[in-house]
Amino acid sequence: MFRLCRQLAVTLIAVSAAGLAATPATADPLLEETVSFAAEIFFLDVDVPGVVVAAVKDGETTVVGLGETRKGNGVAPTGDTVLRIGSITKTFTGAMLAHAVAAGEAGFTDPVAPLLPGALGAAAAKRAPIGLIDLATHAGGLPREVPRKPGPDSDPFSTITDDAFATWLDGNELLFRPGSAVLYSNFGFDLLSAALATAGKKPYPQLLAERVTDPLDMADTRFELAGDMADRLMSGHGFDGAPLPDVPSGDVITGSGGLRSTANDMLRWLQWHLDDAADGPAREVRFLDHGVYVQRDGLETVVGMDESGRMDGMGLAWVAMNATTDRPFVLQKAGALQGQMSYLAFAPDKGVGIFMSMNKFDFSAAYAMADFGNQLLVELAGH
Known part of the structure; x- marks a missing residue:
């Protein structure tokens, strides 16, 4: 997946010792090793204060945090760090x-x-x-x-x-x-x-809690800060690298981008999407949610949908990328808000998914994050 020279490998050891906070929720050492090593390479490749990478494969999960939640604070992000997921809200x-x-x-x-x-x-x-x-x-x-x-x-x-x-x-x-x-x-x-x-x-936030976040034990996925969430915040940073203030999202952008969450909650969200054993109403909702309702070939034009990979079709907010010889079928979504940029993707037929977030507005790094996430997803899927 990645070609490294000996010098880079030595550098990675130093970075791991100085700034890695790996908090795996799994006993699978291969998944942890794969994600940790890949995350270190990505972090070295981009100029952002902090990065969180989370992955799920066949029900096993791991989270890796690198760098800092706010430039200069010396605090590495973890699976419980509170993030703004922006348009992943969709x-x-x-x-x-x-x-x-x-x-x-x-x-x-x-x-x-x-x-x-x-x-x-x-x-x-x-x-x-x-x-x-x-x-x-x-x-x-x-x-x-x-x-x-x-x-x-x-x-x-x-x-x-x-x-x-x-x-x-x-x-x-x-x-x-x-x-x-x-x-x-x-x-x-x-x-x-x-x-x-x-x-x-x-009210929409109440419906969301009753139907999605409460049943999935996603206590940190909400529009407003509650409990100790303020103590676990990751600060976004602007294009100039300066920290941005934490601001309210208000009560109107509930559909497009107002949610906060954590990597651990995003893993619960991915696991729900990958759980093909559930029966009853959840099975019907998942079936509807994974449908592809608009095919690109039938559209007059497509604008703003290809930043994280070419859109072949649209699901319910999900960008669908068809299977190829090099990649399984993927549903994905990126998001950005207030100096934080994130990416979520999963391959429903392969039982694998990834979530990534970084805390700086940097479009080159965001494109690199999506490319990295898609490559990691392919590797985890064994495709």
């Missing part, structure tokens, strides 16, 4: 749509407008019907972000509001006919979580 929104469909609360092709509150629903009703499945596959004809005034540095997301969504929908035509193209859209996923709250008759 994979939970997709699963929540699968829950709603399985429960008979909504249908994939139901229009979103009747499920949106007040002026927002009235504005959406003026446009061509946007189905819930269109929102979950970035095919709703909506822009990436809602146009808005910048928020203050202490609360930058506060100007993302239902009123801002309604204003855009009231005054603008959709960018394309829903279902005919794919354009990455945070706007669309926040409409989706609002609609799911209406369908489920409860």
Whole structure:
């Protein structure tokens, strides 16, 4: 997988002694060795303060932390370090749509407008019907972000509001006919979580806890800090390398990017996706969640979907990459928010998955992280 000279191997030993915090949740030494060695190489290759790499294979898990949770603090990240997972939040929104469909609360092709509150629903009703499945596959004809005034540095997301969504929908035509193209859209996923709250008759964070995070014992996967989470935070860093403040995500970007989590919780999320032995409602939800609903070949255009690997199709937030001679079928999603960038991917037919996060805005490093994660996934799958 990696070609190393003797000098690099010597360097790795030094790095391991100085900055490695490996917290495996498994007795499988081969998985731990594979992930630890690969993570060290990746960390040496990028200029970021800290990195967390987690992996699951056939139910066994391991977590490796390298560097620092905040530049200069000397604290290595672990599986319990609290991260902002950014747009990986969308994979939970997709699963929540699968829950709603399985429960008979909504249908994939139901229009979103009747499920949106007040002026927002009235504005959406003026446009061509946007189905819930269109929102979950970035095919709703909506822009990436809602146009808005910048928020203050202490609360930058506060100007993302239902009123801002309604204003855009009231005054603008959709960018394309829903279902005919794919354009990455945070706007669309926040409409989706609002609609799911209406369908489920409860606030969206409460529904998410009841249906996903509480049953999976994901206590650290939530929108607001609770308990000792503030003591375990990883700080994001800007493009200049300076630490960024921890700011609230607010109560509107619940569908697109507001969740916090940990590597250990992400492993629980991956294990749920890879558990093919479960029966009952969970099996139906997983089946719906892993479907590929939009094929690239049938689209007029695709924008903003190929950064972590070429999109062959879209699932419920998942970017689907078809199997090749060099790779199994993969579902993946990247995310970034407030100086933190992460990547989640799994091969459902192979029982393997990976999660990675780093704490600096650096697009070159983010591309390298996705490439590394995809290579590691292939290696773990034995493909």
